[in-house]
Amino acid sequence: MKSLIKNIAKSLIPNKLVSYNLPTQQVYLTFDDGPEPTVTPKLLDLLDLYKVKTTFFIVGKTAKSHPKILQDIHQRGHVLANHSYYHVKFNNISLKEQLSEITKTNLIIKQVTGKKTKFFRPPQGIWTLKLLFKLFTLKMTLAHWSRDSLDCRNLTPQEIIANFKQHPVKNGDIILFHDDDEKVIAILQELLPYWLKSNIKFSPLT
Numbered sequence: 001m002k003s004l005i006k007n008i009a010k011s012l013i014p015n016k017l018v019s020y021n022l023p024t025q026q027v028y029l030t031f032d033d034g035p036e037p038t039v040t041p042k043l044l045d046l047l048d049l050y051k052v053k054t055t056f057f058i059v060g061k062t063a064k065s066h067p068k069i070l071q072d073i074h075q076r077g078h079v080l081a082n083h084s085y086y087h088v089k090f091n092n093i094s095l096k097e098q099l100s101e102i103t104k105t106n107l108i109i110k111q112v113t114g115k116k117t118k119f120f121r122p123p124q125g126i127w128t129l130k131l132l133f134k135l136f137t138l139k140m141t142l143a144h145w146s147r148d149s150l151d152c153r154n155l156t157p158q159e160i161i162a163n164f165k166q167h168p169v170k171n172g173d174i175i176l177f178h179d180d181d182e183k184v185i186a187i188l189q190e191l192l193p194y195w196l197k198s199n200i201k202f203s204p205l206t
């Protein structure tokens with residue numbers, strides 16, 4: 001049922017409000033749940049090596065403890081986006097609390113970028129139309145994903161890599177990864193050169 005509603009919403013709600021995928025010739029790598037000191041700096045070096053720019057959906061509370069990494073993400077040309085403050089399930093808290101999660105994290109990002117945050121992704125991708133309307137009034141876009149790397153599941157990097165090779169990414173895809181587990185490094189060490197060789201162009205969400 002939930003996926004049916006999502007699918008209907010997907011076709012009815014404009015991309016400006018909810019980005020599931022985008023009508024472009026590029027692919028969007030996104031990283032949730034960081035910054036994580038044991039993973040994010042390594043990931044940034046890897047992305048630099050291949051000159052790939054991406055989007056980081058940071059958790060406010062975690063980001064507050066690692067301002068240097070947050071700054072580094074921004075300075076290296078990636079987009080900082082909002083993934084809530086405490087990373088609690090949004091269906092367990094009130095709309096007022098949801099908004100507080102969003103504004104608190106926007107503030108942390110603004111201290112680094114000097115700019116308003118454009119993209120928000122709720123924990124577990126759980127959202128309501130009420131939240132969507134609020135985001136609209138905040139001039140923010142809810143960024144979902146069109147492709148889950150499944151790096152949160154109990155799969156090895158090799159299994160995830162094989163899955164991407166069997167089912168190639170498509171232009172416009174927004175791909176979900178997590179930078180709170182070192183697994184992402186092993187996956188992208190192999191996939192980034194593979195994708196670039198296949199002529200895939202990457203961009204941060206804009």
Ligand SMILES: [Zn+2]
Nearest residue numbers: 032033123124
């Ligand atoms: Zn998350």
